[in-house]
Amino acid sequence: MAKRKAFRIRDIARESGASLTTVSLVLNQRDERISESTRQRVLAAAQRLGYQPSRLAQGLQSQKTGILAVLVPELQHVFADVYFGELLSAIHDHASAVNYKVLLEVAHPDFVSQAKHIELFDRDYVDGVLCIGVTNKDDYLVDFEDRSRPAIIVNNHLPARKLNFVRCDYEEAGRLAAQYLLGLGHRRFGLIHGAPEVQTSLDWRAGVLMALAAAGIGPTPDHLADGLYTEEGGFDAAIELLRRDPAITAILTGNDKMAIGALRGIKKSGRGVPLDVSVVGCDGIHLSAFTDPALTTVHTPLYDIGREACRLLLDLVDNRIDRAEVVRPVSLTVRESAAPAT
Amino acid sequence: MAKRKAFRIRDIARESGASLTTVSLVLNQRDERISESTRQRVLAAAQRLGYQPSRLAQGLQSQKTGILAVLVPELQHVFADVYFGELLSAIHDHASAVNYKVLLEVAHPDFVSQAKHIELFDRDYVDGVLCIGVTNKDDYLVDFEDRSRPAIIVNNHLPARKLNFVRCDYEEAGRLAAQYLLGLGHRRFGLIHGAPEVQTSLDWRAGVLMALAAAGIGPTPDHLADGLYTEEGGFDAAIELLRRDPAITAILTGNDKMAIGALRGIKKSGRGVPLDVSVVGCDGIHLSAFTDPALTTVHTPLYDIGREACRLLLDLVDNRIDRAEVVRPVSLTVRESAAPAT
DNA sequence: CTGCCTTGGTAAAAGGTTTTACCATGTAGA
């Protein structure tokens, strides 16, 4: 079967006996000047033929593509990660609700070295970009400081750059977790943070340390470990922290994956959670409710963040706003993994 | 800062003193008839201005979009699932290697009821579609039987429909798993299969039952359970199967997520793996190597399948082939979760 | 009867690229 060509505006003009212009005007509701009878004839023909305008031609004319790109980092199994998955779902949901399409891009080294992030705009692929999982080392983001290429950093920010962002308050997240554990009487803490080139990782750590300092507690470098944002990393870090200081009674982690790893690491070290060691995670991913014990964590509204980022990107694209710098609040979700210090 | 317009072919024509045609010919290497000096002038100008052709205009002319859609089912956390993630990674990798972009679509009820899968083609959004996670109930797929809308079913097939597919041999997967356990001396089996509307789920089950029948074993319906392709489902199913027949010594599952759930369910039922009950999974996802005990499973080459599907879809798009029906072999990965029957 | 305003509609341009068909100019052969 040969390629059946879709009907074009010309076909429906012929079919309805009107001109191209008339058809276009009717279809776009710019039809103040068209008589009702003509309008009906055109509409009927369009309906009958199942006409759909070509996005290519529309885009050429309007200089809009109707497509947004989501730029994800090159990580082992990015697309199998709940964190990225949640953001991606939110973005896709909102985009398709407003008739936008979502293009997927992975920011691997070739992508940035060949300036593909610019090509996305210059070659008319997309109207805007959502960047997720960025780090302070992503220098190519400088190309998005310019208003000419609308972009939003999702759930992160780069202090050194003037970029739009929508994120939640990771400093507050750290503070909440620490204050909760302080309230339970803990005085000896281990911190498992994520990759230090990720700004929110630093924010979270700063929040924790600030709260501890306010309580007169200044943990040594010995009480800090990088959990790489992974379960394995959290596992190793927990074991290492307890080895360095066996008197630790509480461990805070920068995300839930590391907390899940830490749970296992603590058990492996021969201790119980929360009886010997309390754990407080961060993010509130679905799985965090199903660990054993269920994880006490700081809930970051990832889905909201994704949707809001998408919404604001479109505001940027359509020039309804100039800048976007949004910080959303976080909240503590108390479950079973933290208990009073004994 | 106002929107800085990208340079167009007209700009580089003016800049190099050549005509639009000449510029286009040079840039597309259709330049047998252009003198070397003109060629160099054009190339230099294009380089200097950083010219990139508009895909919108190119697409309008060539009637090709350079974009492929990936259609994923509407599932809780699709984008956080290793199975879909692996396929998505493979598809994206191959597509971008050959300069195609990947558009993301979720096949929720509205999407199909509004025939958005057809719109994707008729409105010139994409050149082809890759369908992952389809079921025998996805009637809209009938619209892809027609050659005019190139599509490939990824790692599945629909016996009732004449659709292109690239998948692995799930019947063989079931057979391999069963034969391995038979070889270890097991005679009493429990089967945890995936959703019955998924054809490969039926294939796997048929493969297992065939191998068992060949050994003179005909399990009753009591030995079958639906694990919904999820960890929770596998957990529940394992407990239920062992309740129905406490003499079961081996459990086979249709994917690794269910196997991971089954591992926990078996322990919960007070038995050890593999001492009391052996388990063999299916797929060989990354995580399957890190369970305790490490999972013996049938490896399905998901990444290969995804890449091959993408490759063949492009062959279809460019009319290099007419049909694609590919079945890839699977292989057993022996680890620790299955042991000789006692 | 002339000029002007409505009403209903259309021709043409613009958006950016590729491709087809054609046009100069120069050279060689007869």
Place this chain on the structure above:
DNA sequence: TCTACATGGTAAAACCTTTTACCAAGGCAG
């Protein structure tokens, strides 16, 4: 001196839509 044919290049059409500018016909006032 003319034909024949390379060589090097360009104008214009085509892809499809939206928008701007314009036109024809009818009605009305002056």
